[in-house]
Amino acid sequence: MEKSNIPFYLSFAGVAGIVFFLVLERFVPFRRVSLPQWQRWLINFSLSFCNLLIVDQSFVVLLQRTPIFSEIFHFDLYGRLGLGSFWRVVLTILILDFAMYVWHRINHAVPFLWRFHRVHHSDPHVDVTTASRFHFGEVTLSAVINYALMLSLGASIWEVRIFKLIFVFMTQLTHSNIRLFKPLENLIRLIFVLPSMHRIHHSDIRRETDSNYGTIFSIWDRLFATFTKDTDSQKLHFGLKEFQDSKELTLPKLIIMPLKRVGREPRQGRGK
C-alpha cells in the first residue's frame, strides 16, 4: 500500500498548475489588481493544507480501511457490463464530473451545505488560489461521494486519478484571472468550462452565483438550464454581500464560518 493517499505526481501537478496560472495571470490578466494579494493567498493555501492533512491524508485513508463502506457501495457497474479500458476512463470522467455538478448544485440549494460552500464564495477576488479555498467540511463530504461512486462504478484507483488530474487542472484554469482570445473561447465553451463562465458563478448577485456550476464540461449547465452566458464584466463584483468586511475573512473566521447563522440575499438579487 502507498504511504501517501495523494501520489507525488498529483501533488506536483497541483503545485505546477498554480505556478503556471500565476505566471499567466501576471502577463494576461482579466482584471488588473493593484493591491498585494499575499494575505488572500496565505489564507487560501492554508485552507488547502488543512484539506490535505485532515481529508486526504487522514479521513480518506480511514474510509478506505472501513470494510463496511466498501461492502455497502461495491456494485462494480463496469465489471458487470464488461467494459474495456477506454470506455472505463471516458465514463469515469463523464460520470464523476456530472456527479460533481449535481453535488455543487446541492451545496447551493441546501442551507446547511451552503454554510460550508460559502467559504469558497467568500473570496473577494478570484484567481487560481481561489481553487484551493474550500472548507474541510465540504471536502470531506465530497470525498465520501467520490469514493462511494468509485466503488459503485468499479472504477480503478488509476481511472479516478486520471479524472482527478483533469478535475484539478480545470478547477485551477476556471478560477484563473486570465484573459483568453474571445472567438476561441466561445468555441471551446460549447463543451468545456472556461474562466469567463465560472467567473459569473463567483458574482455577488445570487441569480448569477446560482448558475454555471460545471467544472470540466459546460454541457451539464446547458442541459439543465443553469447556464449564464454573459454578464457585464465591468459590473461583475466577486464575493458575498453578507461577508464584505475583511475582518470576517481571516483564517480562523473562515474555519468557523459554517457555525455562523447568516442568511443569504434573496434569489432575485439586485436589479441591473
Ligand SMILES: [Zn+2]
Ligand atoms: Zn459554488
